[in-house]
Amino acid sequence: MSTFRSTLDEADPTSWLKDLETKLIPREKRTGWMKTFQARIRAPPCGTVHVTAGDLFDFIRAQANAGDEMMSRYEQTGRMGDLEEAIKAFRWAVYITPENHPYRAAMLYNYGNMLERRYEKIPDEECLKEAICVSYQVVQLVPKSHPFRLAIMDTYGKKLRLRYKRTQQIEDLEEVIWVSCQAIQAPPTGHPRRARWLNIIGRMLKDRYEHIGQIEDLGLMIKALRSAAQVTYDTCPDLVTYLSDLGYGLTIRYERTGEMKDLAEVLEVFRKVVQATPDTCPDLANYLTKLGVELTRRYERIGRTEDLAEAIQVFRRAVQTTADTSSDLARYLTNVGSGLTRQYEREGRREDLEEAIELSRRAIRAMPMDSPDLATHLTNLGYRLVLRHERTNKMDDLQEAITLSRQAEEASYNNDSDSTASVGNLGGVLLYGYKRTKQMDHLEEAYQICRKAVQITPVDDPYYGKWLCNLAHVLTERYEHTRQRKDLEVAIWWSRKSIQASFDGDIDLRAQYNNLGTMRVTRYEQTWQFGDLEEAIRISRRAIKATPDDHPYLAGQLKNLGAMLKSQYERTGCLKDLEEAIHVSRKAARITSALPLERISAASLAIRLMLKQEDYNNSYALCVEALDLLQLVCSRHLTLEDQQYVVSHFSGLATLACSLALQVRQPPFRALQLLEAGRSVIFGLIMNDRSNTSKLKAADPTLCALYEELRLGINDPAESSQPQYVDEAVPTRRLQALKKLEKCLHDIRQLPAFDSFQQDLNEEQMKDASLNGSIIVVNITRLRSDAIVVSQAGFSLVPLPGLGAVQAQRWIDQEMTSASSSQRGEMNKRYREFLGWLWYECAEPILTKLGYNVQSSPENLPRTWWIGTGLASSFPFHAARGLRADENDSTSSRVLSSYTTTIKALLHARERVSASFSPNEQLLNLLMVTMAHTPGEDDLPGVECERSIVLDLLGSSVHVNKLDQPDSASVMRQIGDCHIAHFACHGMSDLADPFQSGLLLQTKTTIPEKEILSVRKLCKQNLPHGEIAYLSACSTAENRAKQLLDEVVHVVNGFQVAGFRHVIGALWPSDDRVCVKVAKLFYTEICRNGVLEYTDRDVALALHKAVSVISTSDDYRKRPLHWAQYVHYGA
DSSP, rough: OOHHHHHHHHTHHHHHHHHHHSSSOHHHHHHGGHHHHHHHSSSSOOSSOOOGGHHHHHHHHHHHHHHHHHHHHHHHHHHHHHHHHHHHHHHHHHSSSSSSSSHHHHHHHHHHHHHHHHHHOOHHHHHHHHHHHHHHHHHHHHHOTTTTHHHHHHHHHHHHHHHHHOOOOHHHHHHHHHHHHHHHHHSSSTOOOHHHHHHHHHHHHHHHHHHHHHHHHHHHHHHHHHHHHHHTTTTTHHHHHHHHHHHHHHHHHHHHHHHHHHHHHHHHHHHHHHHHOTOOOOOOOHHHHHHHHHHHHHHHHHHHHHHHHHHHHHHHHHHSSSSSTTTTTTHHHHHHHHHHHHHHHOOOOHHHHHHHHHHHHHHHHHHHHTTTTTTHHHHHHHHHHHHHHHHHOOOOHHHHHHHHHHHHHHHHHTTTHHHHHHHHHHHHHHHHHHHHHHHHHHHHHHHHHHHHHHSSSSSTSSTTTHHHHHHHHHHHHHHHOOOOOHHHHHHHHHHHHHEEEEEETOOTTHHHHHHHHHHHHHHHHHHHOHHHHHHHHHHHHHHHTSSTTTTTHHHHHHHHHHHHHHHHHHHHHOHHHHHHHHHHHHHHHHTTTHHHHHHHHHHHHHHHHHHHHTOOHHHHHHHHHHEEEEEHHSSTSSSSHHHHHHHHHHTTHHHHHHHHHTTTTTHHHHHHHHHHHSSSHHHHHHHHOOOOOHHHHOOOOHHHHHHHHHHHHHHHSSSOOOOTTTTOOTHHHHHHHHHHHHHHHHHHHHTTTOOOSSSSSOOHHHHHHHTHHHEEEEEEEOOEEEEEETTTEEEEEETTSOOOOOHHHHHHHGGGOOOOOOGGGHHHHHHHHHHHHHIIIIIIIHHHHHTTTOOOOOOGOOEEEEEEEEETTOGGGGGBBSSSOOOTBSSTTTTTTOOOOOHHHHHHTTSSSSSSOOOOTOOOOHHHHHHOTTSSSOOOOOOHHHHHHHHHGGGGGGEEEEEOOOOHHHHHHHHHTEEEEEESSOEEOOOSSSGGEEEEEEESSSSEEEEEEEEHHHOHHHHHHHHEEEEETTTTTTTGGGGGGTTTTTHHHHHHTOOOOOEEESSSOOOOHHHHHHHHHHHHHHEEEEEHHHHHHHHHHHHHHHHHHHHHHHHTTGGGGGOOOOOOOOO
16 A cells, blocks of 8 residues: 555544544534424325225335336436426325335335435425435434445435535535444445545535634544545545545645645645556546646745656646647646746746747637636736746837736636736736836836735735735835835835745745845935844845755845845945855856846946956956857847847946956957947847848858848847737747848858858958058046057057046036037037047047157048947047147047947948949939928028038039928938938937937928937838938937947947948037038038049048038137037948
């Protein structure tokens, strides 16, 4: 026999029955209602008969035979008339049979059974009551020694169970228990029905427990169910039923007491059930599911990963044994998905989550839309999409999760248990939505929903603690936004309550401790009460202790502890705290199963702390590791918005990596390589997909054609789509195309000389970029400032000790370029001082080191491309000049300056089209876009003048397409055919969303409204003919979004990525009159005597000369804010 049987009282497994009987309601109270039916049974049936004493036996037998005959006919025909005749015959037999006659019990027995059959057909309560009373009389008449007494008690118990099922009267329930106890004690120990009666007692005790909630009934229930299983042979077909009932009973007691030994026995029992159930049994899937559920329950209690793996295995088997048309398939699919979701949360394997999402979608497709279980399945899918959003940062997933969660809440109104889960889950998803978007409406709705979840969830519900934790989290977020102290205090209170509502070992308890610790730190930062910090550290340590070393969520907990220890170190100066903070944050950064952005955050913390100890080698190593993660999380799979969100978490990392590389004496090329890898990542992906493939076509035409076809499908950044959870969303067509593209890229890199195709630039490629002039990269961090110069000779380093990050930030904070008209005089003076600082500390040391001296003519100036990183990303290196009156003491007197965001961007611009144009080759197309009047903005009176001047200068050398006051759609339709695009309009720079920066146009509506030709729209274009984009507009090269400085997102860059080889723009707002003058001077240079002819150098030189004329004029010599903003980007 199995182990669970050995736990029974082997001497007498039913020794507890006597004790059970004493706990029942007195029998007279249980059966008192039957007295009212005795008269009915004794009353004569309708009609009259005359029977003599001598004919009594024959009459009784005749009535019984008639009743049996009608009953047989009823079983054949199913006609109620036959059944009624049978009942009438036996009622006569009962009536006519004397009380002490030996046949009376038999007549009553048959009569009661026929009444029961009638009730089964027509559920009339009065009929059932009479059947019970009749059976009760039979029990009273038949002596305990009678061989049929057990069968009689069995039928009596069955009728009582029918009535209890109908009325839920506790008296009927206890009478069933009493009858079963009597039946058990009557026969020999080995009677074949003994196990059945024990099982019935167990089931009835379960019902009584659910009815009155006495925990003693649970113990008696388990004894009865155990006894039923013990006295049953292993080969008995009922053993599976008895074992499963025992398993369910043990589950109920575990849910009440939390005793692990009950859960262990549940698992052993259901393993036995599954083992004893044939593969063809329709109940096998249910038994497998129950085993999987309980394995999952133990995993959630103690975190034993073997239990979870076994649960997934048995859930999969349940699916395999279920037909595709089964109504249970959706539930079984969801169980597999739930197991895989937990496995993903534990081990961080992306493939587990992807399969879980696919199974959720399949489950929803497998069920009708009016199914009562729909809410649960929608909730599950929504939660899994939130998890994927955490991993991939795809906003589409989060938006779909919110939609699904709302639908789940609507679908759950008629189901209380589903309603609590759906409402609670919606609150959590809305909280994620706020954390991603920072939209207050999400936060306020999340607060209301989380409050509702707490209010409608019973305190003993397993999710109650989780909903409390969500509510506390929402209040903390609201405090961060409003700084209302009350929110924080209430959040801490609810957080404590959430922990109290959970039991030790609860899988969510770690997160609850972690949240409480974070809240205490937040309060410490406000009150400076050291006790809060100490308590936060203690709580954090407790959460970490309860978390396995390889758990994905450990990274966040370790990072939080590191931040707390950092605060404690800053308060106490204890080096031990600093060392531990470094240790735990480094450990967090290297947990490979953790969320990438969590690892990035931990790495950033660890690097800052190690720099305090001047541990540059370890800082450098960790910084490189962190940058490597960028390639994993920012990919073509994400929308433009998602990519923007991801790279914002890497802000400053590339510039720091560059400085650290130089600090640990890595070669300049390696430092520059890190900069290229971590800057302008989003534009880099777009440029990869639009790169020139002529060399590839020559090497392998077939592979090139496949590559062109695949990149055409994903050329534009992915657009958000409406969530369609019943569609085959995984994998989507786009995802399939991306996977094929990745394989195609792998195949291309196997070709000779293509090993670095669309990968980081190597040394030779970088040096090739400097073929027409040096590339100067200025990198400023708090660690150090340097210039890395790329030339045909190689890579050289120019340290810039005077170009400090602190001083740079001070200049930037003055916001001189956004001065009002009344402030311009003072700000121009300050800006001249800034340009002097930039000259003495940056440009002059670099140009002197490179041997660039003053040239007598602009035509002799060597070309130079500037790349500013981080704080220097918007510095006007071309305008740097000394404070002395000497005009030669400047950048413009020594080099011809252009700009590029990265070396890769420079190479991209050069490969777009041929390097020069002449009238002998072709007539160019000019697109002239003007906006003299913009809704909601100041008029630009110089626009019409500028248009006339440009068109007069270019004359017949171009085909002109004029768009006056257009909308963005009109511009997008025309820009693809143009070679030169000239925009005279307002520009704007959006600091919150730099991809929304753009040129201001207007809608085509009756009352026009302002419309933006944004960077986002430009990125969707692939312009094959673009030569020069002249943006006579404000702030088109402005890059001030702090979290995206390294991405260099501005309008100029948008035009360059779209395909223009040269782009002229402005670093800050321009003066309308100066715009006209610069445009006139520029076009005069590239179109002499009506002939438009230029090279790449000519374009840069034309702008250089134009700005030089303005900057040396008497009107503007001392007003750099009017001319220093004009820059050339490109080839």
